[in-house]
Amino acid sequence: MSRNPAPQLDRPTRQTVPAAAARRAPVGNRPPIRFDASRWLVLGVLVIASVYFLAPVWWLLVASTKTDSGLFSGNAFWFGHFAFFDNVRTVFTEQGGIYSTWLLNSALYAVGGATVSTLISAMAGYALTKYPFRGREFTFNVVLAAVLVPQPLLAVPLYLLFSEVHLVNTYWAVLLPSMVSPFGVYLARIYAGASVPDELLEAGRIDGAGELRIFFTISMRVMAPALVTIFLFQFVSIWTNYLLPVLMLANDKLQPVTEGIVGWQAQRAIGPSAPPYNIVITAAMISAVPLVVLFLSLQRYWRSGLTAGSVK
Amino acid sequence: MTTAPLGRAATATPPVAAHRPPRHVRRRARTAALFLAPFLMLFAAMYLAPIGYTLYQSLFRMHRDGLGLSAPTQVFAGLANYTTALGDPAFRGSLLRVLLIGVVQVPVMLGLALGLALLLDARSTLFRRFFRLSFFLPYALPGVVGAIMWSYLVAPGLSPITAAAHHLGLHLDLTSNGMLAPTIGNMLTWGWTGYNMLIIYSALQAIPAELSEAATMDGCSAWGVAWRIKIPLVRPALVLTTVFSIIGTAQLYNEPAILHNVAPNLSSTYTPIYAAYDAVNANNFNAAAAESVILALLAFVLSFGFLRLVQHRGAAL
Numbered sequence: 085m086s087r088n089p090a091p092q093l094d095r096p097t098r099q100t101v102p103a104a105a106a107r108r109a110p111v112g113n114r115p116p117i118r119f120d121a122s123r124w125l126v127l128g129v130l131v132i133a134s135v136y137f138l139a140p141v142w143w144l145l146v147a148s149t150k151t152d153s154g155l156f157s158g159n160a161f162w163f164g165h166f167a168f169f170d171n172v173r174t175v176f177t178e179q180g181g182i183y184s185t186w187l188l189n190s191a192l193y194a195v196g197g198a199t200v201s202t203l204i205s206a207m208a209g210y211a212l213t214k215y216p217f218r219g220r221e222f223t224f225n226v227v228l229a230a231v232l233v234p235q236p237l238l239a240v241p242l243y244l245l246f247s248e249v250h251l252v253n254t255y256w257a258v259l260l261p262s263m264v265s266p267f268g269v270y271l272a273r274i275y276a277g278a279s280v281p282d283e284l285l286e287a288g289r290i291d292g293a294g295e296l297r298i299f300f301t302i303s304m305r306v307m308a309p310a311l312v313t314i315f316l317f318q319f320v321s322i323w324t325n326y327l328l329p330v331l332m333l334a335n336d337k338l339q340p341v342t343e344g345i346v347g348w349q350a351q352r353a354i355g356p357s358a359p360p361y362n363i364v365i366t367a368a369m370i371s372a373v374p375l376v377v378l379f380l381s382l383q384r385y386w387r388s389g390l391t392a393g394s395v396k
Numbered sequence: 397m398t399t400a401p402l403g404r405a406a407t408a409t410p411p412v413a414a415h416r417p418p419r420h421v422r423r424r425a426r427t428a429a430l431f432l433a434p435f436l437m438l439f440a441a442m443y444l445a446p447i448g449y450t451l452y453q454s455l456f457r458m459h460r461d462g463l464g465l466s467a468p469t470q471v472f473a474g475l476a477n478y479t480t481a482l483g484d485p486a487f488r489g490s491l492l493r494v495l496l497i498g499v500v501q502v503p504v505m506l507g508l509a510l511g512l513a514l515l516l517d518a519r520s521t522l523f524r525r526f527f528r529l530s531f532f533l534p535y536a537l538p539g540v541v542g543a544i545m546w547s548y549l550v551a552p553g554l555s556p557i558t559a560a561a562h563h564l565g566l567h568l569d570l571t572s573n574g575m576l577a578p579t580i581g582n583m584l585t586w587g588w589t590g591y592n593m594l595i596i597y598s599a600l601q602a603i604p605a606e607l608s609e610a611a612t613m614d615g616c617s618a619w620g621v622a623w624r625i626k627i628p629l630v631r632p633a634l635v636l637t638t639v640f641s642i643i644g645t646a647q648l649y650n651e652p653a654i655l656h657n658v659a660p661n662l663s664s665t666y667t668p669i670y671a672a673y674d675a676v677n678a679n680n681f682n683a684a685a686a687e688s689v690i691l692a693l694l695a696f697v698l699s700f701g702f703l704r705l706v707q708h709r710g711a712a713l
Binding site: 122123126127129130133134136137138140141143144147155156160161204205207208210211212215216217220223227230232233234235236237238239240241242243244245247248260261263264266269295296299323324326327330331342345346349350352361364365368369371372375376379380 | 421423424425427428429430431432434435436438439441442443445446447449450453508511512515516518520521522523526527530531533534536537538539540541542544545546547548549553554556559586589590618639643644646647649650653654657669672673676681684685687688691692695699
């Protein structure tokens with residue numbers, strides 16, 4: 085359990101030498117691959133599976149380029165009258181431009197919550213591995229147990245507590261719970277344990293540096309890849325959170341984009357003056373863009389976080 | 397769950413012993429406390445306090461006097477809220493519903509994830525990167541966006557699936573009462589198969605190639621290698637994904653809540669969290685507290701029960 089997830093990532097894929105050569109060869113002179121029935125079958129299954137996973141997203145992309153009436157006619161999976169830019173303009177001007185407020189709120193919650201939680205998780209995880217003290221294992225086990233407590237199960241209890249102390253319907257109602265990430269502490273501990281050498285800390289101490297200075301100037305730099313992963317996971321979980329804000333925030337000026345869009349969708353079910361389907365669809369799609377960009381640009385860190393749980 | 401012992405976590409201070417430890421050891425322990433303090437304070441406030449407060453609230457009820465003129469007062473109710481919740485057919489129904497969805501959907505999803513991971517891991521598979529990315533894409537999409545997308549993909553009038561069935565002469569309404577559970581199961585399978593597949597796939601990649609090669613040389617078929625070598629070796633990953641999935645099903649809320657916008661027939665107590673949310677909306681905080689505790693206990697019992705079960709069956713984790 086104390087293995088460093090990072091080396092996992094760059095480990096060369098294990099394979100026999102001839103297979104590796106065949107796979108790494110440029111497309112032009114790849115040796116002929118024998119196509120037997122079983123290989124076609126495998127390919128067929130994989131293609132069907134990828135159609136299942138990709139077709140709905142393709143539908144979403146196509147639907148965001150259509151007019152509202154266009155959604156109800158013609159081929160659902162192909163373009164009709166191209167209205168994407170009109171849709172985007174409507175999304176940002178609907179209800180006095182509240183959509184940009186929602187995006188800004190989401191950014192505030194996600195950046196603020198993830199920054200604080202990354203910093204305090206790094207400090208806590210580092211302390212849990214680099215300083216011996218009584219109760220250390222117990223503290224870590226409590227954190228580990230908390231990793232298994234899912235956020236949605238805590239949302240109603242948090243609401244009950246926050247309504248008692250009158251924090252409901254404030255920015256803090258979403259920001260404060262977002263600052264705590266037991267998973268971040270877990271990740272920081274295993275990473276610091278595996279990658280920050282004790283000799284480095286001793287060297288710093290001999291040079292007369294204080295513990296805080298050693299942490300902020302030396303250890304945090306070594307822990308940088310883990311910090312990126314913690315930030316990424318926390319950012320994503322805050323950006324996609326729906327239950328907590330929908331419980332806490334009735335004032336639509338404070339809402340994040342997830343709650344805002346579902347609110348539009350719900351209005352749509354009630355009255356005709358609400359944003360039409362194509363606007364809800366375009367709004368939903370735009371709200372996913374930051375995450376898809378993060379995911380594609382930081383794939384390496386995604387995988388290290390996901391596999392951290394299964395590396396034992 | 398276990399709030400009483402958890403409370404002591406915040407007091408991770410150095411021991412006060414008769415023989416005081418050397419100065420630098422004491423100083424390091426102080427530094428550790430300093431480093432841990434911000435996290436532990438927030439953790440106590442955002443995890444332990446709400447859990448404790450909810451347990452407390454679940455034991456009380458609001459008492460209104462006969463005429464309802466004076467403000468309601470809180471009186472001790474013992475376990476009355478729990479018996480009320482468990483006696484409520486709507487709440488019991490919500491528990492049964494997530495159990496049913498879990499029993500059917502989790503094995504389907506994990507079977508699919510394992511199958512796809514094995515196919516991707518097979519030596520001769522083509523376009524591995526493309527397939528891996530396309531299976532994982534749903535996980536990169538926010539859950540709410542996926543749920544809105546699926547709600548329209550099944551909404552009568554808008555759904556291309558219903559339209560295609562209509563072309564074939566079939567009448568299909570994916571939002572009818574009987575179809576709600578399969579529709580939600582499909583939303584979960586679509587959203588989470590790729591995530592589980594990636595965890596299993598990473599475990600498969602960690603198996604030394606020599607093992608499968610030796611088996612192949614001994615005349616073991618690809619099926620045999622998968623069944624006898626690869627699957628037993630990725631057992632920890634399968635256990636992990638199963639526990640995560642059980643917990644995930646217990647906390648089901650987004651999908652039914654969003655589907656409700658296109659399927660008004662979906663009840664507002666469809667899942668336990670949905671029911672607790674409904675109780676909050678009705679200002680019945682004590683009921684919401686009791687329902688949350690019951691749900692947490694259920695999730696806890698199921699996931700740990702599963703862990704015990706697989707540990708008894710042999711190979712430790």
